[in-house]
Each structure stands twice: as structure tokens, then as C-alpha cells.
Amino acid sequence: xKLQQGCMxxxxxxxxxxxxxxxxxxxTVAGGFxxxxxxxxxxSFQIPARVVRxxxxxxxxxxxxxxxxxxxxxxxxxxxxxxxxxxxYSxxxxxxNLAKLNVPSGLTVDxxxxxxxxxSLNNRVRKVDSxxxxxxxxxxxxxxYSxxxxxxxxxxxxxxxxxxxxxxxxLYISDFSNNVVRKVDTSGTISTFAGNGTAGFxxxxxxxxxxxxxxxxxxxxDNSGNLYIVDSVNRRVRQVNSAGVISxxxxxxxxxxxxxxxxxxxxxxxxxxCVAWNxxxxxxxxxxxSRVRSVIGGIINTFIGSTTGYDGDGHAPLATQLFSSxxxxxxxxxxxxxxxxxxxxxxHLSGGIVSTIAGGFIGDGNKGTSAAMVLPxxxxxDNSGNLYIAEFAGNRxxxxxxxxxxxxxxxxxxxxxxxxxxxxxxxxxxxxQGVIADSAGNLxxxxxxxxxxxxxxxxxxxxxxxxxxxxxxxxxxxxxxxxAGNLYAADxxxxxxxxxxxxxxxxxxAGVLFSCGYNGDGIQATNAFxxxxxxxxxxxxxxxxxxxxxNNRVRKVNKAGTITTFAGDGTACASSTSxxxxxxxxxxxxxxxxxxxxxxxxxxxxTDELDLRIRKVTAGIINxxxxxxVSGYNGNGLTAxxxxxxxxxxxxxxxxxxxxxxxDDQQARVRKVH
Numbered sequence: 001x002k003l004q005q006g007c008m009x010x011x012x013x014x015x016x017x018x019x020x021x022x023x024x025x026x027x028t029v030a031g032g033f034x035x036x037x038x039x040x041x042x043x044s045f046q047i048p049a050r051v052v053r054x055x056x057x058x059x060x061x062x063x064x065x066x067x068x069x070x071x072x073x074x075x076x077x078x079x080x081x082x083x084x085x086x087x088x089y090s091x092x093x094x095x096x097n098l099a100k101l102n103v104p105s106g107l108t109v110d111x112x113x114x115x116x117x118x119x120s121l122n123n124r125v126r127k128v129d130s131x132x133x134x135x136x137x138x139x140x141x142x143x144x145y146s147x148x149x150x151x152x153x154x155x156x157x158x159x160x161x162x163x164x165x166x167x168x169x170x171l172y173i174s175d176f177s178n179n180v181v182r183k184v185d186t187s188g189t190i191s192t193f194a195g196n197g198t199a200g201f202x203x204x205x206x207x208x209x210x211x212x213x214x215x216x217x218x219x220x221x222d223n224s225g226n227l228y229i230v231d232s233v234n235r236r237v238r239q240v241n242s243a244g245v246i247s248x249x250x251x252x253x254x255x256x257x258x259x260x261x262x263x264x265x266x267x268x269x270x271x272x273x274c275v276a277w278n279x280x281x282x283x284x285x286x287x288x289x290s291r292v293r294s295v296i297g298g299i300i301n302t303f304i305g306s307t308t309g310y311d312g313d314g315h316a317p318l319a320t321q322l323f324s325s326x327x328x329x330x331x332x333x334x335x336x337x338x339x340x341x342x343x344x345x346x347x348h349l350s351g352g353i354v355s356t357i358a359g360g361f362i363g364d365g366n367k368g369t370s371a372a373m374v375l376p377x378x379x380x381x382d383n384s385g386n387l388y389i390a391e392f393a394g395n396r397x398x399x400x401x402x403x404x405x406x407x408x409x410x411x412x413x414x415x416x417x418x419x420x421x422x423x424x425x426x427x428x429x430x431x432x433q434g435v436i437a438d439s440a441g442n443l444x445x446x447x448x449x450x451x452x453x454x455x456x457x458x459x460x461x462x463x464x465x466x467x468x469x470x471x472x473x474x475x476x477x478x479x480x481x482x483x484a485g486n487l488y489a490a491d492x493x494x495x496x497x498x499x500x501x502x503x504x505x506x507x508x509x510a511g512v513l514f515s516c517g518y519n520g521d522g523i524q525a526t527n528a529f530x531x532x533x534x535x536x537x538x539x540x541x542x543x544x545x546x547x548x549x550x551n552n553r554v555r556k557v558n559k560a561g562t563i564t565t566f567a568g569d570g571t572a573c574a575s576s577t578s579x580x581x582x583x584x585x586x587x588x589x590x591x592x593x594x595x596x597x598x599x600x601x602x603x604x605x606x607t608d609e610l611d612l613r614i615r616k617v618t619a620g621i622i623n624x625x626x627x628x629x630v631s632g633y634n635g636n637g638l639t640a641x642x643x644x645x646x647x648x649x650x651x652x653x654x655x656x657x658x659x660x661x662x663x664d665d666q667q668a669r670v671r672k673v674h
Contacts, residue, residue: 024640024673026626029661030368030389030400031376031669032636033361034066034085040078040358043070044372045344046668048359050162050274050327051337052107052115060115061339061346061358062104062327065646065666067633069096069104069117069128072346072358082117082128087632087644089122089141096134101126102632106162106219107327111169118160118173121632125152125160125173125184138173138184145178145197152190157182162274164219164227172227174216181208181216181229181240194229194240201234201253208246213238218274218285228282230272237264237275237284237295250284250295257288264300269293278330285325285338292325292338304336304354309415309430309449310343310395313355320354321415322347323393342393344374344668362394364407371406372668373398378478378596378650379663379670382437385656389663389670390435390445395428397435397445397456400670402656410445410456410463417450424456424463434489436479446476446489453479453489453500467504471513477534478596478650483542490546492532497546510546510557518551518570525563530555535650537597537604545604547594554586554594554606554617567591567606567617576611576629586622591615596650598660605660607648614648614662614673626662626673633667640673 035043046066053059057074060081071081082096083104091099106118115128116137124139138152139160147155158177165171171184172193180195194208195216203211214233221227225242228249236251250264251272259267270288277283280296283303287293291305302318309321326339336349337357346358363371374394381387387400388409396411410424411432419427430449437443441458444466451474455466473493480488487500488509496511510525510533517529525544535547544557545566553568565587573580573590581589592610599605605625606615613627626640627648634644646666653660659674 024626025637026640026643027672027674028369028636028669029404029672030371030387030398030406031373031667033363033370033372034068034080035361035372036070036079038078040072040076040346041356042361043078043358044361044363044668045070045346045359047666048326048339048341048344048346049105050107051329051339051346052109052327053329053331053337054109054115055113059329059337059346059358060107062107062117064103064105064120065633065668067101067104069101069107069115070358076357078358081115081132082126082134085633087121087634089119089124092126092135093133095132096128097132099134106160106174108163108165108171110165110171116163116171118163120159120161120176123157123159125157125163125171137188138171138182138190143177145175145180148182148191150189152184152188155182155190161217162219162230164221166221166225166227167223172219172221174219174229176215176217179213179216181213181219181227193227194238194246199233201231201236204238204247206246207244208240209244211238211246218272220275220277220282222277222282228275228277230275230284232272235269235272237269237272237282249282249298250287250293250300257291260293260301262299264295264298267293267300269300273325274327276328276330276336279333281330281333283328283330283336285328290322290325292322292328292336304338304349310340310393310413311416312414313353315354316352317349317354320347342375344372344393362408362413364398366406367404368400368406368670371398373670374668375665376663376668376670377432377665378434379652379661380436381652381654381656382441383439383655384441385654387652387654387661387670388435388437388443390432392431392433392448392665395430395432397424397429397432397443409461410443410454415449417447417452420454420464421462423461425461427463429454433476434478436481436487438481438485438487444479444487446479448474448476451476453487453504467498467500467506469498469506472498472506473514475532478536478547480536480538480544482538482544483540488536488538488544490533490536492534492549495530495533497530497533497536497544510544510555510563516550518548518553521555521564523563524561525557526561528555528563534595535597535607537599539599539604545597545599547597547606549593549595549609552591552593554591554597554604566604567615567622568594573611576613578629580608580611582615582623584621586617586620589615589622596648596662598651598653600653600658600660605651605653607651607662609648612645612648614645614651614660625660643671
């Protein structure tokens with residue numbers, strides 16, 4: 001699901017394993033394309049994070065969930081420069097492209113033009129030398145906070161996320177989970193440069209080492225020796241001057257977007273990620289509504305971006321949509337590289353026009369595993385076994401037919417709301433979240449940002465708006481049909497499940513409109529509070545199941561309309577690698593943000609999103625069906641209980657082969673459990 005989440009290292013596990021799933025394997029059927037060896041515009045990214053350009057004109061992009069650093073030459077050719085695509089830690093002393101990384105994020109170039117990267121979940125900073133070999137230059141791999149005054153390679157850091165050098169060759173590391181910025185001097189000695197280790201906001205006007213930071217991310221230095229820190233949770237950018245004094249230079253601590261044309265310190269800058277400095281200007285990415293903003297002389301303005309989405313290439317910077325802008329590299333006063341993170345692209349501002357220079361490959365007409373997707377969210381099958389995928393940031397509905405061939409069946413890739421009455425492939429969608437096919441093969445789409453449900457006719461292939469209710473809450477999620485052919489849609493924004501008749505008229509089937517929470521079981525479903533309901537499914541007896549995500553429960557509504565808890569005790573599992581109740585009663589188990597649901601016979605499958613697992617409930621007993629509780633893609637064709645997920649969001653059962661399929665939006669893959 002498209003949610004902003006933190007990262008957490010989790011090691012070891014103690015799961016009550018389900019014997020029935022121990023022999024199952026997990027295989028990618030769609031997505032996962034990389035594209036090395038060809039033009040960068042015909043390659044794919046998953047979750048690109050940071051960008052840097054070296055002194056020779058080569059560009060490097062970190063792809064966090066793809067576990068790679070990609071290199072783009074001046075001629076536009078792309079390759080993997082570091083990482084194998086498999087999460088892990090290995091390779092020091094050998095070729096970087098044979099080494100394992102785990103959430104590679106920050107990038108910088110050292111004074112000798114060698115690439116430095118933060119291997120975040122390995123709690124290390126690593127270097128790729130001019131011969132292509134990799135080594136560790138900071139961090140001992142143990143998450144913690146220790147080592148100041150000694151060799152950087154013997155120190156503990158905790159999720160180092162960004163990097164920069166000053167003109168004297170000192171390296172700065174945003175030690176994210178320790179809420180400090182560390183400094184490694186030219187002799188290799190590490191120290192704390194900013195932050196007192198306590199999460200919070202304090203200290204402006206005093207020494208940086210006495211100040212409170214909260215989630216430091218992006219770093220940059222200017223020509224005067226000032227260090228700029230993205231203090232992300234505090235929604236500010238702070239400066240440490242050459243005397244070691246800290247102050248706020250942008251952001252008022254509020255979310256959202258405001259303040260263009262005024263003082264940067266009075267502006268709302270959203271959830272800032274990265275900073276860059278060039279020729280007297282400070283640039284901040286994701287600084288409110290997915291924009292890059294500039295601060296010149298203390299005044300803030302939008303530099304690139306308009307509203308969140310994707311409206312194509314060839315536009316002026318202020319007419320260009322971005323989606324969660326990440327790494328930025330200021331090349332000159334008028335040129336910039338921007339990681340358009342959730343659009344899975346690297347964009348280039350040059351000559352007053354924004355264009356894609358890497359990523360954006362779709363792969364229609366290819367086999368599913370030779371295609372790419374951008375934040376796929378939901379999957380569904382028709383009666384013939386064709387697979388449909390709602391591609392959220394891609395603004396498309398994709399189809400993988402029974403031969404494995406991919407195509408687009410709705411959407412152009414551009415964010416918008418157009419096309420009703422014409423071919424669905426010529427229509428604009430805006431963040432499609434859910435998709436489902438009825439018995440006749442008509443498709444229904446929760447077009448989330450447009451706050452409507454749309455329909456694609458199975459015969460004419462035309463699109464129309466099926467349901468448009470003024471009480472839709474802006475969070476339309478997954479859908480299901482009951483035995484009578486009525487369509488149901490979860491609405492996380494309104495905290496209800498809607499029921500649509502054949503004309504699209506919507507009424508509340510469960511929940512109380514805009515009353516979010518939990519007020520108990522054993523009552524009528526229309527009197528019960530839900531909290532961010534997202535998934536919905538029906539069994540053959542007409543019982544409805546609801547992924548009551550923020551209540552950490554799956555709720556059941558029987559044919560009489562009475563609601564009960566079917567799985568989850570309302571608490572989140574303490575650790576995703578704990579048993580979380582496996583092997584026992586489903587109602588005594590812990591879930592952590594259950595989303596997608598699928599019924600097969602007497603079994604309910606649940607995407608337990610933040611536990612990074614798929615759980616199953618049979619005869620009231622819950623077990624893990626797939627997943628380890630550990631993040632980081634670890635390969636294809638592994639057994640279900642040794643396969644890692646990054647963000648399992650939805651599941652569906654193929655009516656032809658009865659196999660379970662899951663979609664992982666951060667791995668940008670659909671996988672089959674068989």
C-alpha cells in the first residue's frame with residue numbers, strides 16, 4: 001500500500017510454521033525487470049532513492065528495494081555498478097557488482113572521484129574504488145551508537161541514510177535512527193557532529209551537538225563550510241555553521257505546502273528528504289506536495305513541481321508533476337537531476353524542460369517477467385485466469401493473459417480524469433488502487449485520487465464512471481462481489497465499506513460514515529466503527545470479511561449483518577519475526593495492518609502488511625503461509641516460508657489453477673505461491 005513507512009532492521013525469527021505451506025514456492029510472474037546493458041530510458045527502477053554525478057559525468061542512482069546502485073554513462077547506457085539485486089551483506093574486497101547490499105540509499109563522491117554509498121540496513125558506509133572493488137569505510141554492521149573518537153570502521157551506526165563531503169575531505173553521515181549526524185575526518189576517526197541522540201526539536205542558537213534532531217536525512221555543504229541537515233520528522237532544514245552553531249533555515253515544523261515567496265522559516269515544507277547546494281541556492285526535495293523548492297536569500301519558492309502525480313515529459317518545471325521527489329543533484333543554476341521516487345524515474349531539468357533520462361520502461365507486449373510496474377497495488381483474476389493489476393503510480397490497469405503476456409487495458413500513464421465514453425486505454429486515471437472483474441469480464445477500478453469507481457466494458461473496452469458518491473472519503477481501496485453480484489468497496493477515508501447496486505448507487509454496508517475507531521463486536525455492522533478499512537472479501541456462504549487495518553483485525557459480517565472479529569486481537573505484533581499467534585486461535589493472534597484478503601474454500605488469506613507476511617486462517621487457526629517477517633528481496637523460487645516481502649499489499653486466488661498470488665508494491669512484483 002502506498003504509505004510512508006520507516007525502515008527497521010530485523011534479525012532472527014521464531015515463527016510457528018505452517019506445515020501445509022512449507023513445500024510451497026514463491027515465483028515472480030510479473031515485474032522485476034531491470035534492463036542493464038541498454039539505454040537508461042528502457043530500464044526500470046523499483047524505489048530509486050538518491051542520485052549523484054561524478055566528475056567524469058557519470059550518474060549514479062541508488063535503488064533501495066532493488067538492492068542495486070545503477071550507473072548511467074554520459075551516453076545514456078545503464079548498468080548495475082554495485083549490488084546483485086539480492087538483499088544481504090557480502091563482497092568487501094571484491095567487485096562491487098558481486099557484493100550484496102541491503103537498502104542502499106545515500107550517495108556521494110569523495111575527493112578522488114570514488115563513489116561512497118550508505119548501505120543502510122547493513123549499518124555501514126561503503127566505498128567503490130576506481131577499480132570497481134567495494135569496501136567498508138564506516139560502521140561495524142551492528143545497529144547501535146558507539147565508537148566516537150575511534151576508527152569509523154569500528155563504530156556502530158543505526159540506519160545511515162545520507163552522505164556528503166566538505167571541502168576539507170571530511171565525510172558527514174546522517175545516522176537516521178540515532179538522530180545524529182556523524183563526521184568521519186580524513187584520518188578515519190568518527191565523531192558526532194550534530195544531535196544529542198534524543199529525538200525531538202531543540203537547540204537552535206546553540207551548539208549543534210546539544211541540539212535535538214528527529215530523523216535526519218539529506219545532507220549538503222556550501223562553499224562557506226555550512227552543513228545543511230534535513231530534520232525530517234521536525235519538517236525543517238537546519239544549518240550548522242562553521243562555528244558549530246545550529247539554526248533552522250527552512251520549514252515551520254508543519255506538514256503540507258505553503259509559503260512560496262516568503263521567508264523559508266515560515267513555510268510548510270511537507271516531508272523533506274534531500275538537500276543540495278549550488279551557487280547561493282539551497283534546494284529541498286519533497287518539500288510540500290512532491291515539489292523541489294529553492295531557498296535564496298532566505299526566501300523560498302517552488303523550483304520544480306506542481307501537484308503530486310505524473311503528467312509526462314516535456315513540460316516547464318512549474319508545470320511538471322512529481323511523486324515523492326527524492327535525491328537531487330544541482331548541476332547549475334538552471335539544471336538539476338531529480339529522483340522522481342514513486343514514479344520510478346530519474347528526471348532531468350535542462351533548458352527549461354523536464355524529461356525522463358532513466359526509468360519509465362513499461363514492457364507491454366513482453367512476458368510478465370520482462371515487464372515493469374510502478375507501485376502495483378491490487379490484483380484480481382477473471383474467470384478465464386487472466387490477471388489484472390492496478391498500477392497505482394503508473395496510472396494504469398495492466399493485464400497478464402494466460403500465456404503470460406502483458407498489456408495495458410486502462411489508463412495512459414498520465415494522472416487525470418478523462419476518457420469516459422471512449423476506449424479505456426485512452427482514458428486518464430489518477431492513482432488506481434483496486435481492480436476486480438465481474439462474471440462477465442467487466443472491470444471495476446477504484447480510481448482513488450478521482451474518488452470514483454470506474455467500469456471498463458468487457459465487449460466495447462470503453463470506460464465510464466460507475467459510481468460517484470459525494471460521501472466517498474478519498475480512500476477507496478479494494479473490492480469484492482457477493483454471491484448476488486453486488487459490488488463492495490472498502491473506503492479507508494470514510495471508514496466504511498460501500499455496497500453498490502447494478503446502477504452504481506452506493507449505500508453503507510459496514511461502518512459508520514466518517515466515524516473511525518472500534519466500538520466492539522456483536523452489533524449490526526452499520527453501527528460498528530471501522531478504522532482504515534482497506535480489504536474486503538466474501539466466502540461461499542455470503543459472509544463478508546473486512547481488513548480493518550488500523551484496528552489490526554479482520555472483521556466478519558454474517559448474512560444477518562452482525563459484525564464480529566474473525567482474526568486479530570486488536571494489537572500489533574511486537575516484532576514481525578515473532579510468532580504473532582501462529583498455531584493458535586486467530587482471534588488471539590496479533591496482526592499489523594492487515595490489508596488484502598482472499599478466500600479459497602474454507603481458508604482466508606490475509607496480507608499482514610507491516611508483519612511482512614501472508615497469514616492464513618483455516619478452521620479458526622492462524623498460521624503464516626508465506627514470508628519471513630524480514631524485508632529485502634532474497635530471490636526467486638524460494639520456499640514460501642523463506643521468502644522475504646517488502647510490502648505485501650494484496651492477494652488473489654486464480655480460479656483456474658487455485659494458486660495464491662500476491663503483489664508487493666515496493667518490490668514492484670506479482671508473485672505466485674505454488
